[in-house]
Amino acid sequence: MNLENVPEEESLDPADWQLMRSLGHRMIDDIMTYLETVRTRPVWQPIPEKIKAYFKQPLPVEPQGTEQAYQDFLEYVLPHPMGNIHPRFWGWVIGTGTPLGMLAEMLAAGMNPNVGGADHVANYVEAQVLDWCKEMLGYPAEASGLLVSGGSMANLVGLTVARNSKAEFDLRTHGVHAAPRKMTLYGSQETHSSVQKAIELLGLGSNAFRQIPVNSDFKIDISGLETAILEDRQEGYQPICIIGNAGTVNTGAIDDLDRLADICQREGLWFHVDGAFGALAVLSSELRPLLVGMERADSLAFDLHKWMYMPYEVGCALVRQEDDHRSTFSLTPDYLTHSDRGLAGGSIWFSDYGIQLSRGFRALKVWMSMKEHGAQKYGRLIQQNIDQARYLASQVEDMSELQLLAPVPLNIVCFRFVADDLDDESLNDLNKELLIALQESGVAAPSYTVIDGKYALRVAITNHRSKREDFEILVREVIRLGKKMMHSGQP
Amino acid sequence: MNLENVPEEESLDPADWQLMRSLGHRMIDDIMTYLETVRTRPVWQPIPEKIKAYFKQPLPVEPQGTEQAYQDFLEYVLPHPMGNIHPRFWGWVIGTGTPLGMLAEMLAAGMNPNVGGADHVANYVEAQVLDWCKEMLGYPAEASGLLVSGGSMANLVGLTVARNSKAEFDLRTHGVHAAPRKMTLYGSQETHSSVQKAIELLGLGSNAFRQIPVNSDFKIDISGLETAILEDRQEGYQPICIIGNAGTVNTGAIDDLDRLADICQREGLWFHVDGAFGALAVLSSELRPLLVGMERADSLAFDLHKWMYMPYEVGCALVRQEDDHRSTFSLTPDYLTHSDRGLAGGSIWFSDYGIQLSRGFRALKVWMSMKEHGAQKYGRLIQQNIDQARYLASQVEDMSELQLLAPVPLNIVCFRFVADDLDDESLNDLNKELLIALQESGVAAPSYTVIDGKYALRVAITNHRSKREDFEILVREVIRLGKKMMHSGQP
Numbered sequence: 001m002n003l004e005n006v007p008e009e010e011s012l013d014p015a016d017w018q019l020m021r022s023l024g025h026r027m028i029d030d031i032m033t034y035l036e037t038v039r040t041r042p043v044w045q046p047i048p049e050k051i052k053a054y055f056k057q058p059l060p061v062e063p064q065g066t067e068q069a070y071q072d073f074l075e076y077v078l079p080h081p082m083g084n085i086h087p088r089f090w091g092w093v094i095g096t097g098t099p100l101g102m103l104a105e106m107l108a109a110g111m112n113p114n115v116g117g118a119d120h121v122a123n124y125v126e127a128q129v130l131d132w133c134k135e136m137l138g139y140p141a142e143a144s145g146l147l148v149s150g151g152s153m154a155n156l157v158g159l160t161v162a163r164n165s166k167a168e169f170d171l172r173t174h175g176v177h178a179a180p181r182k183m184t185l186y187g188s189q190e191t192h193s194s195v196q197k198a199i200e201l202l203g204l205g206s207n208a209f210r211q212i213p214v215n216s217d218f219k220i221d222i223s224g225l226e227t228a229i230l231e232d233r234q235e236g237y238q239p240i241c242i243i244g245n246a247g248t249v250n251t252g253a254i255d256d257l258d259r260l261a262d263i264c265q266r267e268g269l270w271f272h273v274d275g276a277f278g279a280l281a282v283l284s285s286e287l288r289p290l291l292v293g294m295e296r297a298d299s300l301a302f303d304l305h306k307w308m309y310m311p312y313e314v315g316c317a318l319v320r321q322e323d324d325h326r327s328t329f330s331l332t333p334d335y336l337t338h339s340d341r342g343l344a345g346g347s348i349w350f351s352d353y354g355i356q357l358s359r360g361f362r363a364l365k366v367w368m369s370m371k372e373h374g375a376q377k378y379g380r381l382i383q384q385n386i387d388q389a390r391y392l393a394s395q396v397e398d399m400s401e402l403q404l405l406a407p408v409p410l411n412i413v414c415f416r417f418v419a420d421d422l423d424d425e426s427l428n429d430l431n432k433e434l435l436i437a438l439q440e441s442g443v444a445a446p447s448y449t450v451i452d453g454k455y456a457l458r459v460a461i462t463n464h465r466s467k468r469e470d471f472e473i474l475v476r477e478v479i480r481l482g483k484k485m486m487h488s489g490q491p
Numbered sequence: 492m493n494l495e496n497v498p499e500e501e502s503l504d505p506a507d508w509q510l511m512r513s514l515g516h517r518m519i520d521d522i523m524t525y526l527e528t529v530r531t532r533p534v535w536q537p538i539p540e541k542i543k544a545y546f547k548q549p550l551p552v553e554p555q556g557t558e559q560a561y562q563d564f565l566e567y568v569l570p571h572p573m574g575n576i577h578p579r580f581w582g583w584v585i586g587t588g589t590p591l592g593m594l595a596e597m598l599a600a601g602m603n604p605n606v607g608g609a610d611h612v613a614n615y616v617e618a619q620v621l622d623w624c625k626e627m628l629g630y631p632a633e634a635s636g637l638l639v640s641g642g643s644m645a646n647l648v649g650l651t652v653a654r655n656s657k658a659e660f661d662l663r664t665h666g667v668h669a670a671p672r673k674m675t676l677y678g679s680q681e682t683h684s685s686v687q688k689a690i691e692l693l694g695l696g697s698n699a700f701r702q703i704p705v706n707s708d709f710k711i712d713i714s715g716l717e718t719a720i721l722e723d724r725q726e727g728y729q730p731i732c733i734i735g736n737a738g739t740v741n742t743g744a745i746d747d748l749d750r751l752a753d754i755c756q757r758e759g760l761w762f763h764v765d766g767a768f769g770a771l772a773v774l775s776s777e778l779r780p781l782l783v784g785m786e787r788a789d790s791l792a793f794d795l796h797k798w799m800y801m802p803y804e805v806g807c808a809l810v811r812q813e814d815d816h817r818s819t820f821s822l823t824p825d826y827l828t829h830s831d832r833g834l835a836g837g838s839i840w841f842s843d844y845g846i847q848l849s850r851g852f853r854a855l856k857v858w859m860s861m862k863e864h865g866a867q868k869y870g871r872l873i874q875q876n877i878d879q880a881r882y883l884a885s886q887v888e889d890m891s892e893l894q895l896l897a898p899v900p901l902n903i904v905c906f907r908f909v910a911d912d913l914d915d916e917s918l919n920d921l922n923k924e925l926l927i928a929l930q931e932s933g934v935a936a937p938s939y940t941v942i943d944g945k946y947a948l949r950v951a952i953t954n955h956r957s958k959r960e961d962f963e964i965l966v967r968e969v970i971r972l973g974k975k976m977m978h979s980g981q982p
Contacts, residue, residue: 010871013526014590017523024590029512031598031601051612059626060861063863063867064863069860069863073855082834083611084603092826095603100557105596105599106596107564109802110576110593112803124538128547135550149640175667175673177673177695182666193824194848196822197822200663200666202693203668204666204694205664205667207665312850313849313850331687331691334940335583355643355688357641358643359640368561370551371560374554375551375552435833449825465504
């Protein structure tokens with residue numbers, strides 16, 4: 001090779017590190033101010049059409065430079081957030097994030113390891129975070145685990161292990177097609193849609209998921225469950241798994257997990273618990289008794305970016321028997337063989353425990369945040385959110401213009417504006433308009449659901465910035481908007 | 492509720508924002524210096540046992556504070572990296588990251604949106620990044636897409652759509668069990684293990700994956716493929732999909748994608764292309780002709796954290812027919828219903844196109860980086876890595892102590908140290924020890940594979956910091972270590 005003709009080599013590193021450093025400092029100042037002042041801004045606002053149009057520009061071919069890239073961020077991106085870092089955001093079940101969590105994401109991206117395997121420190125950090133999670137939730141210390149993108153993936157991991165472990169043949173090799181009997185799974189009608197999605201993905205078919213009715217407090221009806229299992233066995237199906245809910249998405253209901261564990265034990269079924277946010281309620285000494293039985297799960301799925309307030313993405317899957325976990329996912333071709341020594345050494349290869357082979361350093365934000373605050377403080381904040389939910393429920397019950405639509409066992413409050421002379425259909429229309437008006441006002445951002453045919457404003461509190469006064473503002477504003485709409489027909 | 496008894500509310504925000512701001516500035520300085528000086532440090536070093544032991548400490552219950560959390564990071568985490576940000580890291584296929592990519596991760600975690608849906612700017616940023624990816628790769632503009640954690644997930648998304656679209660019944664509802672004929676998929680023996688993993692996950696069974704032999708340049712043998720499909724049809728299977736490789740993990744081989752597309756068209760099969768890193772070689776005008784046919788794929792999987800040098804995690808799945816994509820993954824219960832207006836408005840709900848419902852703002856680092864550098868520069872850097880692979884291959888061929896073990900069509904060089912008087916078994920032992928000695932020295936970090944029974948040092952170059960001199964250092968050090976081990980029996 002003639003080196004005379006080789007062009008000069010370049011890299012993506014800055015020509016001037018001092019300028020990059022200065023830009024980093026500017027970003028720190030800007031984003032810290034953004035966080036510190038979030039309460040002074042609207043929760044959410046619709047995005048202007050001209051901003052949407054901006055994002056239609058074609059591929060940048062020429063460099064615009066670091067400075068311009070940041071200017072574009074400041075001008076077009078930063079002013080149009082989802083709003084979930086705001087104290088009055090309570091939509092879906094969405095976490096808030098923290099300043100140190102944010103900084104930890106930068107440090108993680110600076111080190112930029114692939115936490116799929118090999119012998120380097122990020123694996124040890126993740127292993128410790130998993131140990132801490134087990135300790136926090138009272139789950140067996142010898143269980144295996146994996147940090148994942150969130151609850152959907154954690155459910156998928158747990159249910160994949162369930163499927164493969166309960167198959168009476170080598171399902172990895174032969175596939176679902178080879179099952180002598182169709183496998184069936186059980187959970188309440190209030191089970192999160194990600195469970196159905198996982199069952200579909202696994203090739204089991206959504207019709208294999210028996211959605212059992214709930215009782216008046218939205219917990220799974222145990223006798224209905226037992227009947228369904230019995231009937232399925234009689235009809236030649238193979239029941240493999242019960243999914244218990246620790247905090248349903250609609251109302252925060254917690255199934256009777258201990259009884260579900262008993263049934264699984266008796267029937268030889270896999271016990272998976274979806275504790276997306278509710279699992280963390282064990283950190284509240286008052287609520288801990290409601291979660292008895294969770295520690296008996298064969299697999300447990302939960303999020304850290306919801307009720308642990310970590311920045312996106314981080315969820316966790318725990319599996320009681322490491323062998324079940326590993327034998328479901330481990331696959332080691334020549335180019336991934338582990339060594340005794342060297343870079344490919346180390347005993348922790350997380351890619352053997354899940355779907356991802358390339359994995360980011362999401363453990364770092366959890367590790368640093370848990371050191372920063374300690375588990376007790378997380379417990380207090382979770383209790384604080386529960387107390388706030390009760391406070392809001394009591395406010396709703398005190399007001400003749402409002403109606404509570406479900407019990408409030410945890411951190412979710414479903415209610416609506418009511419008026420004597422309106423039927424349910426009219427109330428549904430009115431509350432739908434009211435919610436949009438409320439969101440567009442920027443004052444508060446609940447989401448919604450439908451409970452027994454009634455359109456509900458749904459307030460899910462996994463927000464460490466919310467204060468009691470924020471719920472007073474919500475109540476006032478909902479009543480004000482409702483009355484205004486009653487009079488004018490318009491928000 | 493008696494407010495007298497309610498404890499004072501707290502949050503996870505800092506009591507003193509100025510201190511948090513100062514810490515952020517310190518972090519910027521520390522991590523920028525870390526990146527700027529990376530070349531002066533060893534690529535990788537084994538982690539001391541006392542550091543490993545540190546990560547066994549139990550759950551922090553009391554707060555240690557922000558400052559201490561960062562001190563622990565500096566002392567226990569930062570000094571023990573994987574090494575992939577170093578100019579002489581070439582293990583597996585692992586990207587490098589960039590300073591602006593790192594800063595963008597902080598900004599993303601500061602805004603902290605959930606990019607699963609709702610009407611906020613992060614969705615528009617991701618949609619634009621997907622448009623840019625399509626434009627860059629010459630893929631149809633009307634295709635749908637999704638940013639994912641990486642290649643494994645991108646392959647899983649593509650193959651899930653393939654399975655559901657090619658089923659002659661409603662597979663989401665009825666499952667694989669209901670298939671009248673067992674479905675089969677086809678790819679070369681060099682296909683990445685994540686494809687097998689996806690097939691297992693989907694319940695199709697790894698025995699449904701026909702691993703077709705390769706020819707001498709490690710491309711799929713077309714006539715072997717055609718025979719396999721024919722035989723399967725005769726035996727009552729239902730062929731559904733061919734997986735084409737754009738850059739195999741062992742040697743960087745690129746299948747004849749245009750012929751595979753022809754076969755898929757003729758046979759009515761889904762054409763999935765795994766272009767984890769190789770797809771990006773279209774940015775090199777010299778290599779673009781090798782990838783002809785990729786644009787005909789029904790689904791295309793590739794990474795941006797490999798050969799686009801983005802920080803972890805970010806990969807991409809593209810699907811030619813949006814309907815196929817959406818109908819595979821969309822599931823909308825009451826609590827996720829989309830609106831015309833308000834926060835739950837907007838036309839982009841990425842959770843309808845993949846497994847995750849909670850999704851982080853991984854698009855931002857791509858968006859800012861592509862503005863920073865422009866597509867042309869990425870093309871030059873990819874070409875630079877290809878030129879470096881050729882340079883290393885030529886150096887290997889010039890040295891009697893070294894042997895090239897596979898052609899170098901792309902950016903992967905497989906070679907070994909050789910000596911006349913050693914047979915393959917002895918050479919395998921020697922090269923294995925040599926690699927570990929090389930890694931432990933901190934001079935360079937290739938990984939390894941086995942090619943035709945021969946243990947190979949494997950150099951995969953997706954590193955924007957590597958220079959030609961780094962490969963000269965590698966060659967010198969491999970020869971020095973090999974000779975030393977020949978004489979002493981020890982590295």
